[in-house]
Amino acid sequence: MPSLVLSLLFAATAQASIPADDVLARVEWATAVPELTTLLSELLKLRTVNPPGDELLAVDYLDAAFQKEGINTERVLLSDGRASLIARLPGSGKQRPLCLLNHIDVVPVEAARWKVDPFSGAVKDGFVWGRGALDMKGMTALEAMTMIQLKRLGVELDRQVIFLAVADEEVDSQGVDSIVKLWDKVNCSHVVNEGGYGLQDLFFPGQTFHAISVAEKGAVWMKMIASGAPGHGSTPVPGRAPEHLSRALAKLATRKDRVDWNPALMEAFRRTGVEHGGLSGAILQSPGLLKLLVRPKLMKTPPTHAALTDTVNVTGFFGGKAPNVVPSEVGAVLDCRILPGHTAEALIAELTALVDDPAIRFEVTSTTNANQSPWDDPFFAALAERAVEGQEHAVAGPVVSVGYTDSQALRPLGVHAYGYVPFIINGELLATAHGDDERVPVSELQPGLRRLLGAVLDVSLDVPEGARRLLPTTPTGPR
Ligand SMILES: [Zn+2]
Structure with missing residues (x-):
């Protein structure tokens, strides 16, 4: 009898559970990375400079990429030439949805000061160049590719994973405001958005600090x-x-x-x-x-x-x-x-x-009011664990963002919002966001995708209770 129970258990486990790492091992990285590079380069060619925004250019491009994969999309129109895009992967509904949030508008450029045309999508000298590479079309590309990989791999999810590409973050936040108005249809419990990065040598030489923003001033x-x-x-x-x-x-x-x-x-x-x-x-x-x-x-x-x-x-x-x-x-x-x-x-x-x-x-x-999310949270723990995975002298921790992001509009709805763009960069590259020669290292695209996809899988895979990767969490508050 015990052996029958055991074999039934094993059969059930073998059928239903796909641990996150097994899914990551099934990703065809050799094609995913060039695809991701192209996706980012193409997004950077689209002049979604705000004002005026013209985010419809990016909505059209992303919508087509999702449609090709059979991923459901919906547009939220703002005005002429301006829109946000929602894409959804279905889940069993055991948990409330997880949102991958990004903004598709960018700030203006002083093109004459750049080494390359800021809207050429140049892939050169080991970088993808362009206005928005860091803030934040690089993350848009990672989030879109995360959706595409989840769909292609046929991953069973216990919650919807919702991609939200919004307009107008850089000026008036009309994009996120329009999403807030239809929140009943989104209703995410958790959001990952822009905020911190993996920063080399931030506090100590040789140590990378992955800053995951949990609060904004x-x-x-x-x-x-x-x-x-x-x-x-x-x-x-x-x-x-x-x-x-x-x-x-x-x-x-x-x-x-x-x-x-x-x-x-x-x-x-x-x-x-x-x-x-x-x-x-x-x-x-x-x-x-x-x-x-x-x-x-x-x-x-x-x-x-x-x-x-x-x-x-x-x-x-x-x-x-x-x-x-x-x-x-x-x-x-x-x-x-x-x-x-x-x-x-x-x-x-x-x-x-x-x-x-x-x-x-x-x-x-x-x-705008300051607000904060807790970090004794499974999604924060997953982001933090995946951030440092496989690296020597790396640490991930919660930080307060001194600037504003769209997360601030979502926390009052009860959302746990975390700001983390999973690229490791140095201070010189960080200064290119909103500055000249904005770019992201090509070598960070694969690890970035792995960090984000891994964290999403950690909290969204439809696996039996107990089969989910157990992540250490730390209590909110000083020790
Ligand atoms: Zn931004």
């Missing part, structure tokens, strides 16, 4: 307006608006940093320390020593300074029409970014107290 854009009586430019009179403004700006420059040690960053430092070992590693694992010894360096480095504090950045000025007229109002434009848990109201109260001048007022022009 909120953006509070405002005007700081000074008012006073107008008058003739020939005769200086104390208390006029420009004088109030320059005093207020001088006070803003004295603003003290208030560090908020976000638990995500503490966890990232802890993991980095564990991997690195030694005295430096021990310091990173100790919150007390970290705050005492590493704080000055973190505050001096603009990206970590921005990740640990609410920032106030003067980005423009307005007011005054003629050199000989003192205007009644002049102002500065402030781009302020606040950490998760902080509010625009608290920041305005702080700035009002600091400036301490009734002739100055703050007017908020737009706000």
